[in-house]
Amino acid sequence: MNQIRMPIDEVIPEIKQHLEHSGAAVLIAEPGAGKTTRTPLELLQTPWMHGMGVILLEPRRMAARSAAVYMAAQLGEAVGETVGYRIRSESKASSRTRITVVTEGILTRMLQHDPALTGIGLIIFDEFHERSIHADLGLALTLQSRELLRDDLRLLVMSATLDAEPVAALLGGAPVVESRGVMYPVETVYAGRPSQEPLDAAVARTVRRALAEREGGVLVFLPGANEIRRAQAALAGGILPPGVEVAPLYGALPQQEQQRALAEAAAGCRKVVLATSIAETSLTVPGITAVIDCGLRRTALFSPRTGMSRLVTVPAARDSADQRRGRAGRTAPGVCYRLWSEAEDRALSPATPPEILEADLTPLALELAAWGASGPDELAWLDPPPQAPYGQAIQLLGQLGALDQAGRLMAHGRRLAGLGLHPRLAQMLLRAWPLGLARPACLLAGLLEEPGALKGGADLRDHLGALMEARSERKPKGGASSLLVDEGAMRRIDLASKQWERALADQFSGGPAPAPEADWERYCGLLVSFAYPDRMAKRRSDGRYLLRSGRGAAFHRGDPLAAESYLAIADVDDGGIESRIWLAAPFEESWLSEFYQDEITENRTAEWDEQAGVVRARKTLTLGALVLKEIPDPNPDPGLIQQALIRVITEQGSQVLPWNPKARQLQSRILFLRELNSKWPDVSDEALAKQAEEWFLPYVTEMKKKRDLQSLPMLTILETRLGWELCRELDREAPSHLTVPSGSKIQLQYDSQGNPFAAVRLQEVFGMLNTPRIGYGTVPVALHLLSPASRPVQVTSDLASFWQHTYFEVKKDLKGRYPKHYWPDDPSTAQATRKVRPDGAR
Template structure:
């Protein structure tokens, strides 16, 4: 075929020159520039490649096939020759393949299996702005390989809308930008009618566009369900002169190819597409884009414990890319089906910030390091929760290292929960049932009114297979679940047919391997309430089909403020639990605080994980366990339960004040929150040998509190924030320290002193090596406040005369000199007769 020209062509010589000198490159090129297909072909003869392969990473299967086919045609070759592709369940490569287009999960497996990447000279990350989790992980792993093992490996990150400057700075790489190829696109907002459903608005927009604008129409819809509904409606409305086609990731290869080729019979086409058509694929003949502004993107669903596709508004960058599809062959038009006043987020959020991270945590454990260079690092909280789950599944050891089971889970290439369940199934009969269960868990609920029993869904699936699906079932949903179960059996090499009937607990027995944290035991005093293995609690609704079951496994929960609501669960047999998880059943003695009795009680508990199955009195309190229990009682009751004195509160305020005034002292945090958080270190030793809270006296509590500071720090506190200070009268007066009750910040220290005791003192006394002036509460001879000042010099100069005039007649036996600067300080009245 003739080699077409692309805007990127003029940039290719500079790109080749940069890669001769640098091992990394960031390439910004808008849709239509040709980066996906022209850059790999241009690199084939690079000297540094030395005949090795080029891997091109595409985030979508449709784009991977399309790119490989286009490059193969340019070379006059078949796919699988010089250019091939590999995606999940499909491979078109051969021994002579030099350019291999792969999807993101394939690249991760390649890196894990062969970190040296023998035979590969370059990896191109296409459409990186989509920020899929596997793309971010793949780049992080490739950067690690390049830094540790393969400094000759070239990495090129290509994007249409990403912040290229930030990425180039992060990768320490040169950045190139290409012009796009496009014609002007007139963008407008197509108004909705009152209470009009999105599908009806789309149909109306398509009908109007066909009547008023030339060319084919590309409609962006969020997912397969919306495509099917709109397609059915349009086929009823439109005549045979218009062909309505679908484009999505699940479409068979032949049908995808038909959509991506020009219409052979000259008919106009309406293509209903998910966001696969945003980038990397070209639809010939499209002049009009109708954009719903919606997409289904991965979001972590805490109810199910899985990442699910949720309906979300697209980002502005995606809206711009979608509109640009109308200007690829000639000037075009784009209608947006959301109000012009609606503001979109500028960029799509990275998946790593919003999905469940168990799979990522397992990949990092298999890699042997989590210290990787991520564009956006995985958030700490979700990553820690993912590792805790993996430990429960047996995939990670207590130290965080991957186990043999973890490697088998990773090899299955699905969510670790499902993989753990499938691996634990055992014989083929159980494996077939596990395949059904995996398909049910991954799918949306096929029943409209099915209650909370997972078994009801499985029975609907079993009935569907015999042609007797329940009336309230979604038949197409059950068909998809059945197909997914068949695919699971094929992947697992399971020859057994799914069972026709099962015992009530069989689903729960399997489910326990996927949700070990959600095994639930009925509360002894409330039949609707359940205690979960992870320490939380949940409840059934009043009309639950599962009422009365002593043990359950929850596959879906709705988390609420107090107890979660059990949305979907299955009963599990306790005897089976004891055989399957003997190490999780424990019996031990515990001492805890009884708030009602305000005393410690000793109990002997039988537990399953964090579920207390049985608790009974163990008699006398063991002193060895009492210290911990009393310390935890303080956490429950608050620090006010301890024997504080005014002196100890002053000591706390002095330490906290010096922490702010003189940070170089490196004093420990002694605020209330910090004291509670560190109670095990300083308070628990003080309770040793004690079995009552009030057995801790003021002296022992004070010693425990001050143990937070070493000897030199205590000396510094006494010197720099003294309890008392000498005044000119020759006496010592107390300094009062205090902390703000809301912020904990130190308030200015206060010295309350009779005015006559400060005669002859020119300036305000200071502490903390002169950094902090005292606030002076100047008192009358009778101890009443006369003035508050932080500037004694100013008081003598401007205010003292007024105070003297007023006070001299009231306290005639006390000195009120005309010149306080030179008068002798005293705490006494004048002798009689003077």
């Protein structure tokens, strides 16, 4: 391994010592110290890492790939051997990989799959000062995993500009280590920008100045890809000296173009790199001696008032500006040209707000539900998720069918979480599958995740058509031919859409025949409505629209879509009293009854006067705030009382059903076997609600009021639906209790993921050689082993391995705390007992 000394080497011994004894540490290392690529390699060599792996988290895909490539080169190996990486849509790792560089969302997936992170000894959070929502979530989940399952898991949080004390406190008072980097003097020049001067013109002017005043390369920070393209156009046409190469650098670029921007300039040439904030940290752009900072950043702000996000460009904060400035002094003295005045500089806010305080929290809420948390209060955070946006997220997840009325994750929610997309887009994919529309849905999801891929009008049919043309080179149709296509984005959309199609195929056995490609654009509005059910809209008489959520919306200028009776809106801002529609597609009225019948409220049957306890005579069909039909009905059928009760169950689900612990356990047992064999009925809260009439009508015929539902015999209803033969099979393959060697019958429980577990005192399973298996012998029961005081000691799904490898460490601890109890040397042959010690034992 290359042994060139780096500043970080001075503190590596201190880091090792703290991690060994404290289990956690915070490292503040200035740019150029070598923390990202040297620290993981050094820590891998420690004795406490023997046989264990390291996860290194990077906030961006480009940085993750670059760090892995560099570390592998230091070892003289190819990526995927000792050092590998995993990022979205790309993985280079193997069974030999011990250091895996990942983006933060990948860590979340790993934790959801294996909360104990088996085989991982150390997690490093790099560039944590960026405070992405994935980093905050990943740290919160890791801390809980460490507390409950893996007290031996070590954590290292690294940054160049982080306020270390709050992080150290969150890690339980972890020690803070500081390392000085290699930083040359950087002169700051306030170049300013007149308010009337376009940004691209100011950039071109300042680039020419920097090239004239300095040697070396120039790094320009711009808020987004659109500004980069405009600046690149402004610098074209021979306005730069000969031998100057202009290279863009942003996350959505193809990998080859990213590598071109990060490569050394050719001999005798100079490079101007136009970058987003992706170049603030982690990545090293060689040869840079001048930085031009436009002082802007782009972020998505979520509004709890409207339930919508909007992409805004705002001034960068002090910490970001200082980080950008430092990129000019990595290899030599440099200069930073700031396109603002000294007075504006004094007004900068001190720090960039954490993403968790500004973003849409729906993906985070779904991850917490999949984790099994009832809410964010169960975890430790640097900044807890704000209540109002989190409440909006829970509400949306309920509308998407991911959570039941009590906020618990449902089977559909597990499918949504498994796709790794925003829950809205995952919902669109899952609902498109049985219609044979998976492929256009995947393409639409890619388009909506790449908002800069296509430019043009508001009609999403044209955007989908342009994408289809780009993929198939077919003859352009209609307005689609005038849309601009970003070829790099097209490749990413194509790759991602195929990956999602494979993921859908893995979730479903078999599939319907795909819809003809000629019909895809017609169904565009239907697909959008699956993702954005709250943004279905009905035209008002004045040409404006009312959204299902109750908010008004309109097109900024005249648009052909404004003549449509119904729209499904994919992109709308939250500005002012009424939103502006950016992207939408026509929604056919017939689809309301075909796909949203269960969500259409018929007041004659569904709405009760709670005080009077009677059905209103007016029959009004509504979908949220949208009134679809209204007809007087003075003579309601007497049978509507029963139908109203059924709809109450459909709409309110578990809130109105008298679940008791025995019925809930029976439900969990059936759902556990359904995951293994589709012959078992779906008794999830979601399925029971959707099929309420089939399940409950025989039991409500004599009921007259909503409160009568509290007498429903839930246990009997479930058992009757199963039948005698399935009940016998259920007792055999998913028993309610587990008999252990001590003779005790221990209750079996099934968690939200359907995994069986039992909590039992350690002494009662002495002599049990192997982990019990249920579910046709395929699923091990996780044993939550308890101390004599019934406190958690260990969780294992491999009892034989526990006896052989872990028991003796546990025994040392328990023997010290419970000296009178029986702690045999060979637990696999010892006599189990419910007492302090078995009869006759000494």
